[in-house]
Amino acid sequence: MEILVILVPLALMLGGAGLVAFLWSLKSGQYDDLDGAAWRAITDDEPAPKVPAKR
Numbered sequence: 001m002e003i004l005v006i007l008v009p010l011a012l013m014l015g016g017a018g019l020v021a022f023l024w025s026l027k028s029g030q031y032d033d034l035d036g037a038a039w040r041a042i043t044d045d046e047p048a049p050k051v052p053a054k055r
Contacts, residue, residue: 025031
């Protein structure tokens, strides 16, 4: 039972740190364009390799 004196405040601090990190990411605009990265991954075409002409 004595370990709860350490674990409960530790869990609260870790949860608070996670909440602060999440709120910071919201404020900094991390979730503004959710579709842009998905479309860039799909439409990012590399040029086709040049095939030498057959003689």
